Amino acid sequence: MKKQENIIIEAIAELLELPDKDVVTPETRLQDLGIDSGLMLELFLLIEDSVPDLDIDPALLLPEHFTSVASLAGFVEQSQPVQALA
Template sequence: MSTQIEAQVIVSIVELLEMEDSSAITLATKIEGDLGIDSGLLLELFMMLEENVANLEIDPAELRPEEFETVGSFAKMIATCVKGTVAA
């Protein structure tokens, strides 16, 4: 399940930053430090993920950028925002 979230996070980042593909993104890639995602882009990313992931509800007030540095830790945070269980 969490790998599905990871994949969705990466797909959404590729869309957000208009990248050609996901080859430059790994779980260790830094959201701000490597990708340059600032608070405005982060907000867009939240909204994109809410569109792309079923049952996902993000309360941005509870997610502070300083709490996740990498794509991997970001995906972990997102996984905690999925309500109920997600069908496989």
């Protein structure tokens, strides 16, 4: 499992106060968890707090970015700044 997927699963477990985060996998559909647009905003804030230098631009979000944990992880990965070469 990718690092971003783990971060998102942790954030979902915190947001939804899940007693067992193992019920959430990369294939889990966010809609199936009851995450609506309001909860999605809270989820983004939790993810931004967990990923250094991440600033999610809501204007870039497309519906396919938040269908599943894996699709959201891909969007987060694309949104992270490229580290400058030393």
